[in-house]
Amino acid sequence: MARMKFLCDTERCIECNGCVTACKNEHEVPWGINRRRVVTINDGEKGERSLSVACMHCSDAPCMAVCPVDCFFQTADGVVLHDKDICIGCGYCFYACPFGAPQFPTGGVFGSRGKMDKCTFCAGGPGEANSAEQVRKYGRNRLAEGKLPICAEMCATKALLAGDGDVVADIFRQRMAYRGAAGLGTGWGVAYDKGLRKASGLDGKAAGKED
């Protein structure tokens, strides 16, 4: 069975937030919940990079391990989903998650958070696929319709890849190979710094011209 994975190529992400918008629109995500977000490092400076992040559907998921009511489950495709009818909104998955994926609709006093919400890899949740209830609670179930996540589908530069981990890795490996050998061919320096390009023997090969 395929293991579903996301991958964001920092050499291509242009921080357009198209993935974020597509996700919010597809799943009618309530205000204040960011199933996906784009984070920019060194914004406006030389070396600026952006990364689109959501739940990474960890193979050995920390959220699953820590949930006191054990409401997570992993589908045959390796997608980590949870049952909102079981969740008690304790927030422990948010403390444990490496990527800040779990979101909560309210942040009230007395530890009230509401039911946790996170990226579903467009695979809905428990219950009948794309039933009114599933769509209301978890958003659309595109995987059940044979489609891949809307965020990656909408990505204008194809920075965000989603799908079978092996295929995603192959695509990325190809890009890396094209950009230069052994990890030296990435980064601002290679793209724009002539001296560095010469030193790494890449002079003449423009890093951005792979397609």
Place this chain on the structure above:
Amino acid sequence: MTDHPSRPAIPSEPRQHGVPPRVRARITRYLLALLAFVLIAPLVPYAAAYLGAGNVPNPGAGLWNEVRQRAGPADANTQARGVESAVLINQVGERWRQFRSEMLVPVGAWLLLGTLGFLALFWILRGRIPLEGGRSGQLVPRFSVNQRVVHWFAAILFVFLAVTGLVLLYGRFVLIPILGPEGFSATAAACKEGHNLFGPIFPFAVLAMIVLFLRGNGFNQIDLKWFFRAGGLLKGHPASSGYYNGGQKSWFWMVVLFGIAISISGLILDFGVFGQGREVMALAHVVHGGVAVVFIAASLGHIYIGTVGMEGAFESMSHGYVDANWAREHHDLWLAEMEAAGMVGVEPNALEEVKRHDNIDFKGFGSPGTKAVQG
């Protein structure tokens, strides 16, 4: 074969099955060389990269260091508005989870079960510590109404918070198999709400305990001797003590320290509305959970000795008076003080009620209420 004299006679080997040995050896050599090439070829770019790495830094290294925040907090930005939305990698999550799953849950379970086991063993070996001299019938006032009200307020709240807290900590292992996922979810949700709503009252109970029980709880030389004599718990080894003994004083100060720690950490967890991030929440949770299991284990000992473990102890907290013989056997120095003050042998009104209640014949489980009225 032999009809070609111009050619040298071909040795008989080729008639054998297979390739001649010389050819075979050559093929083997080619194959080995090919294998070596296939194995080594992919390493060439890596080796080149390795040799070049000395003067060309990996341009990606800086970026990924910043993503992992190894080089301090990254200067990151995001359009998402939430707690720590601009943080790409959570720095505490893994350590916190390991603490909870590998320390708090198992060590807490062993501590709590171990304490219960120890108390059971003590019950079997020592049994109920009796009033050696029987009851004198002479009463000595011990705790005021205010003290008793505050004690029971704190105690009930403590037990409620302990039970609801332990359901969150151990329910996944103990209660899901019994109640099922839905049943346990409802239970856990109720426990969480109850814990989080009543928790913030606990600091007031701790404060009131400090105010009303501080007097007489300073440690002194007598406590040292008391500890050396194992608190007089072993038969025939009585230990002298004043109003409170060393064990009671230890429990009091434990309530003060643990009470404050659990209250502050609990309030931080309960009111996550001040933008506190995961680092603060995880730290508060470690303190809260760690203190909670030790606090609960210690309270088991306190509850044991105050109820079934020692004859005559419970009444000091129920109606506030103790028998003079109980005072003599457990708090001799205090009894001497009370005698000097002429406070031994008082007749409280409240006790009349209790006595009458004690005389009720419960045979047949009749309603004690009607009998009490008749009596």
